[in-house]
Amino acid sequence: MVAPHSLSRRTFLAQAAMGTLATAGILESAPSSAWDGPLPARSPESPPPARNKLCAFVKFLQSMENDALAKSIAALGFDGIEATVRDQGQVLPAQVVDDLPPLVEALARHGLEITVMASSVNRVDQPHTEKVLRTAAGLGITKYRMAYYRYDEARPIVSQLDALRPVVRELAALNRELGLTAVYQNHAGNRIVGASVWDLRYLLQDIDPSDVGVAFDIRHATVEGGMAWPIDFGVIRPHLGAVYVKDFVWDGRKPKNVPLGAGRVDASFFKKLKSSTFTGPISLHVEYLPAAGIDENTAALRQDLKTLQALLA
Numbered sequence: 001m002v003a004p005h006s007l008s009r010r011t012f013l014a015q016a017a018m019g020t021l022a023t024a025g026i027l028e029s030a031p032s033s034a035w036d037g038p039l040p041a042r043s044p045e046s047p048p049p050a051r052n053k054l055c056a057f058v059k060f061l062q063s064m065e066n067d068a069l070a071k072s073i074a075a076l077g078f079d080g081i082e083a084t085v086r087d088q089g090q091v092l093p094a095q096v097v098d099d100l101p102p103l104v105e106a107l108a109r110h111g112l113e114i115t116v117m118a119s120s121v122n123r124v125d126q127p128h129t130e131k132v133l134r135t136a137a138g139l140g141i142t143k144y145r146m147a148y149y150r151y152d153e154a155r156p157i158v159s160q161l162d163a164l165r166p167v168v169r170e171l172a173a174l175n176r177e178l179g180l181t182a183v184y185q186n187h188a189g190n191r192i193v194g195a196s197v198w199d200l201r202y203l204l205q206d207i208d209p210s211d212v213g214v215a216f217d218i219r220h221a222t223v224e225g226g227m228a229w230p231i232d233f234g235v236i237r238p239h240l241g242a243v244y245v246k247d248f249v250w251d252g253r254k255p256k257n258v259p260l261g262a263g264r265v266d267a268s269f270f271k272k273l274k275s276s277t278f279t280g281p282i283s284l285h286v287e288y289l290p291a292a293g294i295d296e297n298t299a300a301l302r303q304d305l306k307t308l309q310a311l312l313a
Contacts, residue, residue, distance in 0.1 A: 052243075052278070053079040054308065055115035057285045060297040062090035066106035073112060076302050080115035081107065082145070082283045085132060087120045093128035096135045104139045115281045116183070116215075116242060117144040124170045137178040143242065143281065145215055146171075146184045149193035161203050164193070168203060172211035183215035183241040186232075188223040188255065195224050197232045204239050213241025215283070218269050219248050223255045233272065240278055245308055246285040257288035260304040261311070270311035284308055 056078045061069055073081055083103065085091040091099045107113055117136055121129050121144065136144060149164055151157060175182055184204075186194040194200045200214055214236050221229045247263035248255040261267070273282075286300045 053281045055080040057082040070106045070110040074110035080113040082116040083114045122147040175211045182212045185215040188220040214239045215242040217244035219246040243282045261307040
């Protein structure tokens with residue numbers, strides 16, 4: 001292996017992780033002790049990219065063969081995908097060592113990457129957490145989406161957040177070791193931690209966003225915050241690691257997913273995003289055709305990407 005001083009930190013860690021995978025197998029046990037203090041800031045790395053990478057969330061295309069999926073996404077004009085490496089995903093956590101490398105290789109043949117890895121990970125002591133994260137790091141993946149935490153409505157809310165803090169710090173420490181960044185998506189729902197972005201601000205206030213940040217979902221922020229979404233975006237901006245894009249309308253008391261630009265999401269969000277200094281990935285989610293086939297969802301991604309590009313222009 002090349003000496004560490006001649007490589008970037010992420011590259012060296014990736015090569016080291018691959019060496020570990022190849023020679024010693026993959027640990028599935030959690031570290032013996034959790035880090036329970038604030039994590040120091042990471043040292044600066046190379047300058048950020050000049051523009052945001054646009055990736056496609058492939059939840060409804062994940063049944064495609066790897067090369068066909070990569071060819072299709074490349075033809076649409078995306079930079080990469082948000083892959084589903086999780087329970088019921090295109091790559092199952094238990095099979096990640098065997099099944100993730102071929103997906104990465106297929107994407108690379110078409111000039112694509114796994115920009116974000118949607119995972120089942122939200123704590124170190126899950127059965128496959130270390131195996132999934134070490135494999136991803138060894139393949140050059142740098143960002144993954146966490147699974148949600150859920151509230152028990154019968155218990156005090158703040159004490160539940162306080163109990164989650166050491167869990168998040170321990171995961172942040174592992175991310176730092178591997179050169180990974182986790183992002184937690186704000187979602188809509190009465191029991192989901194992060195439906196109100198203020199609880200994420202509270203939970204992550206001592207965590208470096210290079211270790212654990214937020215994937216700000218403007219659809220969910222609008223559902224939960226209504227006209228207050230600019231405040232929510234401002235609150236979470238220091239922790240921003242990714243942006244998720246989709247749209248909805250109200251169908252009675254319930255939100256109903258619709259094509260981007262056809263719903264309640266305010267177009268001024270994209271102006272605000274463009275005028276900010278954020279250079280991280282933007283992941284496009286098509287959620288309004290869950291029962292449709294691959295062709296329909298691919299066409300919807302094509303149209304919504306055109307809308308997104310116009311909104312960002």
